[in-house]
Amino acid sequence: MNDRKAVGVETIGMTMRFGAFTALDAVSVKVPAGSFHALLGENGAGKSTLVKCMMGFYHPTSGDLLVDGREVAIASPRDASALGLGMVYQHFTLVPSLTGAENLVISREKVPGIIDWRRERADLAVFMERMPFKLPLDVKVAELAAGEKQKLEIIKQLYLGRSFLVLDEPTSVLTPGEAQEVLGLVRDMTKAGDLTVLMISHKFHEVTAFADDVSVLRKGRLTGTGRVADLDHKAMAAMMIGDQPIAALDSRAAPKPDAEIVLKVKSLKAPDRTGLKSIRIENLGVRSGEIVGIAGISGNGQKEFLEVLAGQRPRDGGEVLVRGSAYAATRAEARALNVRLIPEEPLKNACAPKMTVAENISFRTFDIDGNGRPVNWISASAIRAFSAKLVEQFKVKTASLSSPIASLSGGNVQRAVLARELTGEVDLLIVSNPCFGLDFSAVAEIRARIMKARNAGAAVLLMSEDLDELLELSDRIFVMSDGALVYETPIAQASVQTIGEHMAGHH
Amino acid sequence: MDATEIGLWGVPLAVLGGAIRVSTPFIFVSLGEAITERSGRINLGLEGTLVFGAMTAYAVAVMTGSPWLGLIAAAFAGLCFGLFHGWICRFPKVNDIAVGIALMLFGSGLAFFFGKPFIKPKAPNLPAIPFGGWSDIPQVQAALDVNVLFLIGAVLSVILWWAFRNTRAGLIVRVVGDSSDAARAMGLNPDTVRLLATGVGGALAGIGGAYLSLYYPGSWTERISSGQGLMAVALVIFARWNPLGCFAAALLFGGAGALGPALQSVGVTQGYYMFYAAPYILTLIIMIATSSPTRTLAGAPGELSITK
Numbered sequence: 001m002n003d004r005k006a007v008g009v010e011t012i013g014m015t016m017r018f019g020a021f022t023a024l025d026a027v028s029v030k031v032p033a034g035s036f037h038a039l040l041g042e043n044g045a046g047k048s049t050l051v052k053c054m055m056g057f058y059h060p061t062s063g064d065l066l067v068d069g070r071e072v073a074i075a076s077p078r079d080a081s082a083l084g085l086g087m088v089y090q091h092f093t094l095v096p097s098l099t100g101a102e103n104l105v106i107s108r109e110k111v112p113g114i115i116d117w118r119r120e121r122a123d124l125a126v127f128m129e130r131m132p133f134k135l136p137l138d139v140k141v142a143e144l145a146a147g148e149k150q151k152l153e154i155i156k157q158l159y160l161g162r163s164f165l166v167l168d169e170p171t172s173v174l175t176p177g178e179a180q181e182v183l184g185l186v187r188d189m190t191k192a193g194d195l196t197v198l199m200i201s202h203k204f205h206e207v208t209a210f211a212d213d214v215s216v217l218r219k220g221r222l223t224g225t226g227r228v229a230d231l232d233h234k235a236m237a238a239m240m241i242g243d244q245p246i247a248a249l250d251s252r253a254a255p256k257p258d259a260e261i262v263l264k265v266k267s268l269k270a271p272d273r274t275g276l277k278s279i280r281i282e283n284l285g286v287r288s289g290e291i292v293g294i295a296g297i298s299g300n301g302q303k304e305f306l307e308v309l310a311g312q313r314p315r316d317g318g319e320v321l322v323r324g325s326a327y328a329a330t331r332a333e334a335r336a337l338n339v340r341l342i343p344e345e346p347l348k349n350a351c352a353p354k355m356t357v358a359e360n361i362s363f364r365t366f367d368i369d370g371n372g373r374p375v376n377w378i379s380a381s382a383i384r385a386f387s388a389k390l391v392e393q394f395k396v397k398t399a400s401l402s403s404p405i406a407s408l409s410g411g412n413v414q415r416a417v418l419a420r421e422l423t424g425e426v427d428l429l430i431v432s433n434p435c436f437g438l439d440f441s442a443v444a445e446i447r448a449r450i451m452k453a454r455n456a457g458a459a460v461l462l463m464s465e466d467l468d469e470l471l472e473l474s475d476r477i478f479v480m481s482d483g484a485l486v487y488e489t490p491i492a493q494a495s496v497q498t499i500g501e502h503m504a505g506h507h
Numbered sequence: 508m509d510a511t512e513i514g515l516w517g518v519p520l521a522v523l524g525g526a527i528r529v530s531t532p533f534i535f536v537s538l539g540e541a542i543t544e545r546s547g548r549i550n551l552g553l554e555g556t557l558v559f560g561a562m563t564a565y566a567v568a569v570m571t572g573s574p575w576l577g578l579i580a581a582a583f584a585g586l587c588f589g590l591f592h593g594w595i596c597r598f599p600k601v602n603d604i605a606v607g608i609a610l611m612l613f614g615s616g617l618a619f620f621f622g623k624p625f626i627k628p629k630a631p632n633l634p635a636i637p638f639g640g641w642s643d644i645p646q647v648q649a650a651l652d653v654n655v656l657f658l659i660g661a662v663l664s665v666i667l668w669w670a671f672r673n674t675r676a677g678l679i680v681r682v683v684g685d686s687s688d689a690a691r692a693m694g695l696n697p698d699t700v701r702l703l704a705t706g707v708g709g710a711l712a713g714i715g716g717a718y719l720s721l722y723y724p725g726s727w728t729e730r731i732s733s734g735q736g737l738m739a740v741a742l743v744i745f746a747r748w749n750p751l752g753c754f755a756a757a758l759l760f761g762g763a764g765a766l767g768p769a770l771q772s773v774g775v776t777q778g779y780y781m782f783y784a785a786p787y788i789l790t791l792i793i794m795i796a797t798s799s800p801t802r803t804l805a806g807a808p809g810e811l812s813i814t815k
Contacts, residue, residue, distance in 0.1 A: 078694060093692040095685045096809060098678070106678040107693050115673050 006196040007068050007084050007164050008033035009054065014063035016049050023049040025220045026063070031164075031213075033068065034193040036186070038207040038228070039200045040240055041217035042439045043410075047200050050217070051166045055087050056080040067164075081109075086162030088153045090169045092141075100137035100144070100152055104159050131155055132185040145504075146297055147178030154186065158195075167199040171206060175297055176467060176500040183210045202240075203468075204233040216240050240440070247445040253455040255475050259287040260323070262428045262459035268318030270308045272301055272483060278316065279304050279483035288427070291450070291460040293474030294485070295467055297503050301483035302463045303344075306432045309461075310341050322428055335364075335372075337428065340421040342414075344433035350417045353406035357398050360405045361387035361420050387419075394419035395445075411442030418449055429453055432463040447473060467496060481505045517646055517773045524650025525765015526758045527657055528723045532557065532715035532732075533757035534660035536739035537746065538667060539711030541753050543589075544743055545671070546704035547684035547697065547810030548596060551607030553712040554736030555614020556588040560716025562618035565727035568630035574721045577630065581717035582710045588614060589709020593702035603812055611736070618729075625727050633722045656718045660754070667750035680704055684808035697810075712736065738790050745793045747806040763789045 009031050016024035024046045031037040041047045053060045056074040064071055067083050074080050094103050105111060105120050124137060133151040141149060150170060157165055167186070171179035187210050189195040201207055207214055208228060215225040216239035224231075224239035263286040271278050279301035286292045296302050307313035309320065311329025320327045322337045333339070343349035351360050359366070362383045369375045387401055396415045398408055405413060414434065421429070431450060435443040450473060454460050463480075464470050470477055477494050479487040479502040487502040489495075536553050543550045560581035568577030592610055596603045636658070639651030671677040683690045683700040690697045715735075720727045742760060746752030767783035 077692075089692070091688070093686070093689045095682045095689045097685045097806070098681060102672075102678060106675070106682055111675040111678070113675050115675065115678070117673065 005163060006033045006190070006193055008035075008196060009085065009164055009198070010066040010069075011050070011054065012064045012066065014050060014053055014065075015061045016046075016053055016058060017061045023220050024053070024060070027217065027220075027222045029215045029222065029225065031196060031198050033196050034190055035212045036190045036197045036199065036210055038211035038214040039198060039217065040202065040204075040207065040214060040236060041200075042202070042240060043437065044219075044439070045217040045240075046220040047217055048168070049220075051087065051168070051198065051200065054080070055085060055166065081160065081162065084161065084163040085166075086157040086160060086164065087166040088150075088157060088168065088170060090172060092149050092153060094141045094149060094152060094156070096142035097140060099140055100135060103141060103152070104137070104156055107156055107160060109160075127159060128155075131158065132188060145178075146173040146299075147175065147182065147504075150174060150178070150182055154182070163194065164196045165198070167197060169200055169202070171201075171203065173298060173465070175503045176496050177504055179206070186210075204236055207236070208233070218242055247441070247448040249444075249448050249472070250451045250455055252451070252475075253289065255290050256287075259289050261285040262288050262323055263461060264319070264321040264324075266319040266321070268305075268308065268315060268320065270304055270313055270315040272304045277483055279308075281305060281318070281485060284478070284485060286428070286459040286461050288459050289454060289457050290475040291454050291462050291473050293470035293477040294461070294463040294480050295470050295477055295499055295503060296463075296465070296480035298465050300481050300503075302432070302465075302480050304483075305480070306343060306430065306463055309430050310343060335368075338425045339428045339430070340426050342417060342421050342429070342431045342434055344436060346417040347406060347410070347413045350421075351405050351413065354404050356402045357391065357396070357405050357408065357416060358384050358387040358401040361390050361416055364420055364424075390419040390423060391416070394449075411438045414438060414442065414446060418446060422449060422453055426453055426456075426458040429458045429460045431460060433465060434462075435464075435466065435469060467499065471496070479503055515773060518769050520646050520650050521769030521772060522762045522765050524646075524652075525769060526762035527650070527653055528761070529764040530757040530761025531654060531657045531660055531718045531723075532735055533739050533742060533760050534657070534664065534754055535715035535718070536712045536736050537742045537753040537757055538660070538664055538750055539585075539589075539708035539715075540740055540743045541708075541746070541748055541750055542667070542680065542711070543701075543705045543708035544811055545684045545748055545808055546680045546701045547687065547808050548593070548603050548701045548705055549607065549740070549811060550589065550592050550610075550705055550708055551604055551737065551740060552588060552592050552610030552614060553607075553708065553739065554732060554734065555611040555618075556585045556709050556712040557614075557716040557719070557736040558732045559588065559614040559618040560585050560713030561720035561731050562622040562625065562716075562727055563713070564717030565630050565720035566622065566625045568721055569625055569628045572631060574631050574633045574717075577721055578633065578714060578717045581713040583713070585713020585716070586706050586710040588713070589706040590702060592709065593698075593705035596705070597698045597702065622727055622729070630721060630727075632725055633718065635722070654718070654722050656714070656722065660757075664750040664754035671750070681808075684810055687810055712739075715739075734787070738786060741790045741794055745797060748808060749806070760786050760789060 012028050013026045014024055015026050027050055039047050049058065052058045054065060056077045056079050065074060072083060101121065101124055104124065105115060133155060135148055135151055135155065141152065144152065170182065174182065183206065186197055190197055199211065211228045213226065214228050214231065214236065216223050216236060218240060265281045265284040268281040269278055294302060304313055308315050309329065322339060327333055327337065347353055365386065366378055366383055367374055384401055391398065391401065394415045396419060397412050405416060408416065434446050434450065450460060462470065462473060471494060474491055476488065476490050477499065478485045479499055481503060482505060536557055540550065540553055563584040564577035564581035567580040568574045588610060592606055595601055595606050633654060633656060635652045635654045637648065637652050639648035642648060671681060679695060679700060682693065683695060683697045687697045719731050738760060742756045743753060746756045763785040766785045767779050770779045770782055
């Protein structure tokens with residue numbers, strides 16, 4: 001199945017227009033056989049459009065595709081796979097309730113009507129012998145760790161005989177250790193000439209460590225290409241974002257070790273989403289003027305922990321105290337204790353998508369007057385004035401205050417939510433994955449706002465799957481694994497290696 | 508035929524016999540619904556399909572004199588209903604539950620409309636195999652008079668259980684039910700797979716209906732189903748989408764349904780109406796016991812609209 005040697009792929013003047021919008025403007029990228037090529041770019045720069053044109057999902061407006069130097073027409077993903085081109089998506093395409101073996105066999109082009117599992121298993125064992133990854137194939141995919149799923153995705157492509165692989169941000173869900181391992185093994189295969197890889201990424205250190213060549217896209221144009229060895233991070237960043245201004249992070253005000261402990265969590269227990277396991281937070285304190293980061297691979301209970309703190313999930317026991325008083329996340333308590341929340345996927349978790357920007361921004365304040373007393377009649381003009389001020393102040397780009405918030409881009413939704421949550425006095429700020437899926441300048445700005453809130457004396461609890469973000473912002477880092485906080489380190493002694501090992505549960 | 512002859516032993520015996528007799532439509536409807544739901548769609552219209560299948564089977568059996576032709580006609584009618592549901596649900600933003608409820612009413616209404624002239628005539632019954640011949644006790648004989656459809660249903664549940672793991676079709680249904688994206692990435696069209704799965708589910712529900720009118724209770728009336736098609740949907744959830752579980756759960760529901768008549772037959776005159784409600788109460792209890800606000804159902808197909 002994997003007898004084919006690596007193939008090289010080249011695009012010439014690839015252009016893709018959607019109506020008046022040009023998503024891809026005459027992009028020529030050459031990926032020679034057996035090389036590891038990185039494709040860099042911001043969200044919306046045209047990376048996915050380019051690879052979808054290669055894979056036959058889109059039909060380019062103009063431009064050619066060469067496979068091994070010969071011009072080919074790819075009308076559908078089926079044509080692409082016949083030529084040995086395959087793609088590993090950012091979101092897993094494995095079927096969770098099937099085992100690894102079932103997933104592999106059913107994805108094959110020709111599957112017999114009745115599957116002879118004894119023979120298939122023997123064939124798979126022979127195939128796995130030649131693979132660099134070792135994986136349990138008789139376990140349901142849902143029970144595999146993220147890193148194992150990613151490996152299985154890659155193995156699936158190889159099993160299907162693909163020899164040119166597009167990897168779409170392959171490490172976004174992996175621990176640093178897992179990322180290192182997966183990319184290292186893939187790199188060995190390219191070196192051996194078995195595989196050609198085009199990796200979409202936005203992590204410079206990965207590009208530097210593993211790729212041979214890099215191409216950079218910005219707003220649909222190729223803005224740079226070259227040997228990775230000749231480029232440093234700064235040069236790549238310049239190609240990627242051009243000359244737009246980037247918000248600078250406030251310098252960190254010196255932490256006060258004796259500051260008041262604003263958030264205290266004691267022996268908290270709550271069921272997780274499967275109901276089979278529970279999360280247990282023994283003891284966690286967040287002081288005023290510090291950012292406490294919680295690292296962990298998604299699915300280790302961070303989401304449930306946040307939901308408990310946000311009042312979305314009942315708890316079995318334990319205490320959550322804010323400034324010494326019990327906190328059950330009612331509206332009155334949040335208002336009295338100045339607790340603010342920025343959950344992940346803000347459009348889904350912190351907004352009413354079809355309500356207007358103005359209404360969404362005033363969710364915290366629409367029912368009180370200037371002195372904090374409840375009002376009976378809601379004043380539309382006050383809501384507009386209030387949100388107009390905030391939209392201005394937080395640079396939310398919106399067509400109008402009465403547009404539905406769902407029509408805004410991800411970065412602007414997050415800005416609107418930040419505007420709502422960071423206005424007024426903030427004593428405790430709970431944040432989860434605030435920058436997921438946002439572009440460079442939005443990320444920098446949002447991180448700067450969080451740092452500003454910290455320096456102004458807020459206690460910040462930051463949960464993130466992005467270790468770089470935690471290392472940049474936090475004063476202390478905890479690692480959450482299997483529903484418990486398993487490791488704590490002050491930022492000065494934090495090491496990616498040790499944190500990664502705890503994330504993977506190797507301790 | 509004196510029920511008191513074997514005393515209270517009559518109750519478990521009648522429950523056993525009832526379980527076998529009453530469970531058969533549950534088995535077929537729930538197996539059909541299991542196939543449909545495993546493909547990621549829910550068809551609440553099976554209640555209507557069941558009633559229409561019962562009417563069709565009875566009418567065809569009356570007209571041709573052959574219960575088997577009636578059975579085939581019922582399966583075909585069910586297939587049409589299933590395909591109709593699947594076809595409507597192919598359109599974007601159509602809610603399968605709402606369509607199911609509409610088809611439930613449509614199927615029942617259509618059955619009443621066409622079924623009026625068939626309330627009087629007598630149709631030939633589907634054959635049963637007397638497994639109780641070794642015993643002299645009439646109650647034992649009655650309990651072990653097993654209809655062929657029950658046996659077919661039992662075999663079918665084993666076959667389905669096997670097929671979901673060992674055949675291409677079975678794996679494809681599971682793939683589509685668990686992740687539309689994965690299915691599309693494999694070049695499968697989820698809508699087509701669901702259309703066929705809903706069609707097969709409808710055909711099985713039609714067979715369940717044929718059993719109602721051609722064996723037990725064995726005549727066509729408008730109140731023939733009394734919600735069995737809906738209970739079968741609950742039963743699939745209880746059985747965790749496992750065909751073998753569906754068979755076991757159908758037996759349990761059948762037994763519960765036979766409790767009322769059994770108590771009446773041994774001379775309990777007070778409160779046996781309560782036991783007539785047993786299957787409904789059981790449905791409620793099961794739904795409450797197996798659901799929870801804080802966790803998702805284990806084994807639920809990922810694309811199912813009610814568990815998503």
